[in-house]
Amino acid sequence: MGKVITLFKLLPKLHQILLCILVFVTLIIILMPSDDVQASKQTVSSNGEYGLNTRYEVPLAFRTPTPPSGSEAISIENAESRKQPLVQPSTHRKAHTATTNPVVEQANIAPVLNEKHFQVKSGDTLAALFSRAGLTAKDVYDVTQLPKAKKNLLKIMPGDALVIAKNDGGQLVQLRYHIDKISTLVVNRVDNGYKESITTKTVETRNKFANATIKSNFWNAGVVAGLTPNQIMQLATIFGWDIDFALDLRKDDHFAILFEEEYADGEFLRNGNILAAEFTNQGDSYTAVRYKDGSYYSAEGRSMRKAFLRSPVDFKYVSSSFNPRRLHPVTGQVKAHRGVDYVAKVGTPIKAAGKGRVIKSSYNQYNGNYVFIRHNDTYTTKYLHLKKRKVKKGASVKQGQIIGTLGSTGRVTGAHLHYEFIVNGVHRNPRTVKLPKSEAIASKEKAPFAIVSKKLMTELEHNKLVQIASH
Ligand SMILES: [Zn+2]
Known part of the structure; x- marks a missing residue:
């Protein structure tokens, strides 16, 4: 740079002026917005879909090359801040002119x-x-x-x-x-x-995207994705009818989530609702979309709520680390053993997998404290080795109601819940058994839900593609 300036000084005056003009004009041409720039913003094809083998730019990483005269350049930093209020030109301009023209502005300042x-x-x-x-x-x-x-x-x-x-x-x-x-x-x-x-302050809502692949355990993956403990539990609750978060998660399972964040005048206030989510467990993908009634439905409009929870134990009590041996104390014996064992701390709350009536709540030397729930003519669930029973024979129970606590009563080698799922008198594996289909959304809500679902799932997919492109 120094050499260039020395060389410049050696030039005759006229050449210096001409060179200055040339540099100036070149700069103007470079900074003028061109059609190319406009076209490159168009990352979505005309039908709104993404091609498979095309590399997509992160669409919002663009900056306006030249501020149009009289207004400030507004750059949008990333996909998350898309709904951020733009810098208010009036205040921005005021601050700007105040520095360059203090005399004029002075009169208006208190x-x-x-x-x-x-x-x-x-x-x-x-x-x-x-x-x-x-x-x-x-x-x-x-x-x-x-x-x-x-x-x-x-x-x-x-x-x-x-x-x-x-x-x-x-x-x-x-x-x-x-x-x-x-x-x-x-x-x-x-x-x-x-x-x-x-x-x-005006509270404004922005949609935020997060995704992660499970490497050690679901909790850690959630934390790495930037989710709060509350959001991680919410996600497990949303998919808790389809996935047994206590036993069925595997390395490389992955999830993507779209949720609201509330901002007051641009300042983060709190997290809002989870709007849409997708969870892939052992190759099976499940989707969930929040509707205006506050309930979650699959993208196709079936209620996420089902007659049975996949697990009577919350994952947070059992999945502190990803250890298949620990999570599967009876692997390969499910049939002979006629149930699934959940190993967790004594005192862990045990939930009714579905609503029903308690047909037994008792104690014997083999089962220890046990509770049987009859859900209907077809389904019965059994919970054994409880430390405490919290329901009596004949009681009606709701799905998710705490019926007792995990213990080591009866003939056991260690504390665990022994859980059985019986369909028409036959023991089935509760984690793989086909369960009754959940209810579809009310028919008059079908059309409006489809619009919401399409919009949110498109936004979720779009964010996933952006993530892939940026990696
Ligand atoms: Zn058992």
Whole structure:
């Protein structure tokens, strides 16, 4: 670079000017938006589908090459932030012109306030905090005459923050207090006293995508994908009728999930609902879509809820690590043994796999504490070796109801639940038995659900493709 400048200086004045113009014009041409740029944004073919052997660009990694004159360039960083509110051009421009043209802007700017942040300490009162801020008891009195201020400021908690702005004369001119992540109490000095208002941030929802392949266990995969413990449990609950999360997960099982995130003025607030998900277990894929009734249906519109849960034990009690030997204490013996054993800690809650009536709740030396549930003419489930029974003979139970706790009573070598699934008097493997088909969505909801399902599943698939393309 240094050499270039030295060379440039050696050139005659006229050449220097011409060279400058040439560089300038070239720059303009390079920076002009061209048709190519427009076309490359079109990653989806006209029918909205993706070709198999085409490499797709991450569609939103584009930046507008040149800001159109008068407005700011807005770049969208990634697929997740697609629904992010765009930078408001007005404020952006104002800040911009203020730096380049301070004289013009000066007239519109309010006098500079002496603004300070105060943290509420333990044992603090509003009076103590006001005193630290150099305000008087009269200020406390005046402000707490306002009903909203009174309600919120008299119960300030340690860790809360107040913003106090004073004018040159040391008078309180504005007070701001975040009631929660969305609402702020604002007290302003007016001609004769104070006026209060509550400003509310706009909460906006963005769809977020996450996916993962199970390497060690489902929990870890969920954490790696960025899901919260609550979301991981929700996912297991959504698919809990199809997949036994306690025993059936395998390395390389994978899932993809689309969920809502709520933002208040661009700031992350909390996670919202899981909108759609797909889980592939041992090669079988299951889909789930949330409908407006709050229930989940397969992409085709069948309820995720089925007559039986695949497992009477929550996975979180049994799958702390991916260890097939531990998870399958009776591998190869399922038939002879006539049941499935779930090894977990004594006291682990045991759920009724389906709704029904307790036909036995008793104790003997072989079964220990045991509970039998008759679901209908066809199905009966049996739960053995319980530490405690929580239902009595004759009781009606709901699906998922806790009927007892895992134990080691009866003839056992260690603590486990022995679970049997009987169909028409014959013992079947509860993890592979074909179960009755779940209900289809109400016929009048079929068409509207199909639209929701298609939209969400397309978004899920689209995100999966984007992930693949970016790897
Ligand atoms: Zn057993």
